[in-house]
Amino acid sequence: MMSKTYYDPADLKKFGSISEWNEKLGSKFFEYYNSVFEEGALTAREKSLIALAVSHVVQCPYCIDAYTKDGLERGIEKEEMMEAVHVGAAIKGGATLVHGVQMMNKYNKLSM
């Protein structure tokens, strides 16, 4: 039966099943995904915070659940999580506002 809501928390656990309809691309994606989050020039902890901020910016409820839990497991504190969310919000707000320059340019070009 189809759910009456667009998002169901239980669907997060089924994420891996996307490979069932396209094994090759699904496997490639998950392999890439796992490699991205390995320790590298950035620590796994830093990557987790970036993922949390991006999760908010793209407004993905599955990602927010996943990376809040991931952060807790890594000992990331709630103050750090909230600051990360504000970084995302600032960029998103800034991205809206910086378009104001385009608006100003257009306004000035069209005005006498």
Added chain:
Amino acid sequence: MPTKSLQARKNLLSDPQEQLKYLSNGIFGSGELPLFREKIAATGDLPLKPKKLEILQLNLGYMCNQVCSHCHVDAGPDRKEIMTRETMQLCLEVIRKSGAHTLDLTGGAPEMNPNFRWFVEEASKAGIQDFIVRSNLTIIVANKKYYDLPEFFKKHNVHVVSSLPFYKKEKTDRQRGNGVFDKSIQALKMLNAVGYGREGSGLKLDLVYNPAGAFLPANQQALERDFKKALTADFDIDFNELFCITNLPISRFLEYLIASENYEDYMTALVEAFNPAAVQNAMCTNTVSVSWDGWLYDCDFNQMLGLKVNSKVQHLKDFEPEFLQNREICISQHCYGCTAGAGSSCQGSVT
């Protein structure tokens, strides 16, 4: 945050049978998640058998000065189960004939047993390589009769293993009670002052981290790095190793999981993180746990679930290493806690 044990609150979950029933019904009963037995059968680990006995873990009693919300022992000030000197005498005989290289004293707060010091003095003569006392830290500052515990531990070359769920006050106090963090820091400073955890002292002080909530511990090394950085910078505290322990879904942690509606997700996370390599190194394969009244168990968790060793020998008074060696380890769904991710034991990760 509970202020009394499940037992004192007459909570249904204080009965081990009720806990075992809960762990076998629901998502496991419906087949949504595999039973632990099925899971290890698939990797060829059934029946689960012990290897050489290396660690003898003695529970000196369930009395504790704290009532932690995650406690698998259901310990607290209201618990009266305390190991007697007679049972301790039996323990001393068993220590000598068991061949175990590690002796691990736990509780409750083992220091609250009135015969604790006598027992440590006697046991330290038994030639054990690694003599562990699991101290909750706050007991050291709970009453002036305990203030000299760091000196006492040092005198008997005891390896101190202490719980500190986090290096910040808020999370620690939410799990272990208001004021616990400050008292723990004070006790750690007292241990450091006599040399514990300081480089070159030879006095070992390890800390135990367990998650303050319904999530699994992350990488032990990464957390140890964070703990060391924070405790050194904030308090000039040194320690040796950090052990990450996964909370097992029994007793008060099970109560919390059910009440917070996290039980199903938590069990799913444990099952998904199942690691066959952790089964091979599970602590039940090299440990025997002894209760305050002398019964033998595969581990401290099975002790709390009332699952005595499946052997002809079930009590200290009849202890024979060979009989125990041939036993089959008792398992249920709580065992997923020790086999998730890097594995979990009283000595931390196992892989």
